[in-house]
Amino acid sequence: MVDEIVNRVVDSGNEPPGFELPLLLLAGFRTLIEALHAELARQGHAQARPVHGFTLQAIGTAGATASEVGRRLGVSKQAAGKTIDRLEKLGYVTRASDDRDARRKLVRLTDRGLDLLARSAAIFDDLRAQWVRTLGADRVREIESALRAVTPAGIWRLDTPAWFSS
Numbered sequence: 001m002v003d004e005i006v007n008r009v010v011d012s013g014n015e016p017p018g019f020e021l022p023l024l025l026l027a028g029f030r031t032l033i034e035a036l037h038a039e040l041a042r043q044g045h046a047q048a049r050p051v052h053g054f055t056l057q058a059i060g061t062a063g064a065t066a067s068e069v070g071r072r073l074g075v076s077k078q079a080a081g082k083t084i085d086r087l088e089k090l091g092y093v094t095r096a097s098d099d100r101d102a103r104r105k106l107v108r109l110t111d112r113g114l115d116l117l118a119r120s121a122a123i124f125d126d127l128r129a130q131w132v133r134t135l136g137a138d139r140v141r142e143i144e145s146a147l148r149a150v151t152p153a154g155i156w157r158l159d160t161p162a163w164f165s166s
Helices: 020-042 050-059 066-073 077-089 111-135 137-150 160-165
Strands: 093-098 101-109
Touching (some): 050 101, 050 111, 066 077, 066 101, 077 093, 101 111
16 A cells, blocks of 8 residues: 555555565665675775676686677677776776687786675675674574575576666
8 A cells, every 4th residue: 555645655464565575685785785885995996886796707717708798797798898998997807819719809807806806705705794693693594595495596697787777
C-alpha cells in the first residue's frame, strides 16, 4: 500500500513487502563498495571507481583485447575502450602489441593495477571481518550460504555494470 502523504510504501502486514529484499541486498552491496572505495582512497587510489574494478578483473593477469573486455563486461568495444583509456591515464593498465599477433592490441595490468586489485581483496577481507564482528561469524556464514543457495552458478559474472545501465 502507498502512503500518499510521504509517497512511500508502508507495511501492510506481518511480512515485509517483496520489493524490500532486493533493495536490502543492493544496500548491502553498496555499503561494502562505498567502504571499499573510501579505504582505497586512503591507500592512494582515490580515482578508482567500481567500474574500474570490474574492468581490471575482466582484463585479468593474462591481458585482453578491448573486444574481449567488452564481451566480459557485457558492453560494446567502444564502451570498454573508453574505460580502458581512463584506466591507462590513471596508470592501471597499459596497451601493447600481442607477441603472437601484431594486429591485436592487448591491455595489460600495470603494477599499479595489480596493487589496486590486491588492496581491494585485502579490504574486502577486512569488511567481511567487520560484518562478522557486528553480526557474528555463524550469521555471516548463514547469509553467505543462503545467498549461494538462491543464486545461480557462475555468480562471478563481470557484466554487472552493463546490467545496471540497460
